Amino acid sequence: MGGKSAGGKRKMITVRAAPSNPTRAFVSFDGVTVPAAIGRSGRTAFKREGDGATPIAAMKLLYGFVRGERVGALPTGLSLIRIKDDMLWCDAPTHAAYNRPVRAPFKASHERMQRKDGLYDICLVLDWNITSRRRHRGSAIFFHLIRPGYQPTEGCIAISPTAMRRLIRFMRPGMVVRVI
Known part of the structure; x- marks a missing residue:
């Protein structure tokens, strides 16, 4: 498994909604499919701040954060920033x-x-x-770890630690996560 297919195209991570539950999904990459949780409001093509929905979009992976004292080293092409106690993410649209x-x-x-x-x-x-940032269009859309029982997220995509460890080794900056 590598970053590109035999045809030279970049591989993509696909997130498909589960047919029977709007807050559940399946994440697929390179022939591997794992269960996931998505937003408490399901998916939307019209994402707004605080709506609890996962945007239907093709989103590039930029970089990541990691709790080094809990997780340890991860083999990945992504830049990973070690989380410190004072690190926050602003979700105030104004x-x-x-x-x-x-x-x-x-x-x-x-x-x-x-x-x-x-x-x-x-x-x-x-x-x-x-x-390309616009106020009220939504913030902190992450690909992170799951809550027990695959409880819905606030709009993110969440998978198990085992699945994340399996997939992260193939992830690179610019790789697309496509929610359909």
């Missing part, structure tokens, strides 16, 4: 740092990257509303 990493203390609305529940122990940043 703030200049909207949909960007920020550091504590930070007064505007934000999400803590160092979570007690372990969801962001491996957290990959998808290019949703980042390189």
Whole structure:
């Protein structure tokens, strides 16, 4: 398994909605399919901040965050930033740092990257509303670890730690995660 197919095209990670549950999905890459959770509001082509939906889109993988003390080294072509206690992600649509990493203390609305529940122990940043950013279009769309029982996310894509470890070794910056 490599980064390109025999025809030279970049491989893509595909996220397909489960037919019987709008908050569940299947993530497929290079012949491997694993169960996943998506947004509590399912999928949408019209993503808005706080709607709880996963955007129907082709999003490039940019880089990731990792809780090094919990996860250890990961073989991947992605840049991984070790999460520290003061790392946050701004989700305040009217703030200049909207949909960007920020550091504590930070007064505007934000999400803590160092979570007690372990969801962001491996957290990959998808290019949703980042390189071409617009207010209220949604923030913090990540590819991260799952809650027990595949509970829905706030709009992200989540898979098991075992599946993430299996897939991350083939992930590279610019690889596309396509939600259909």
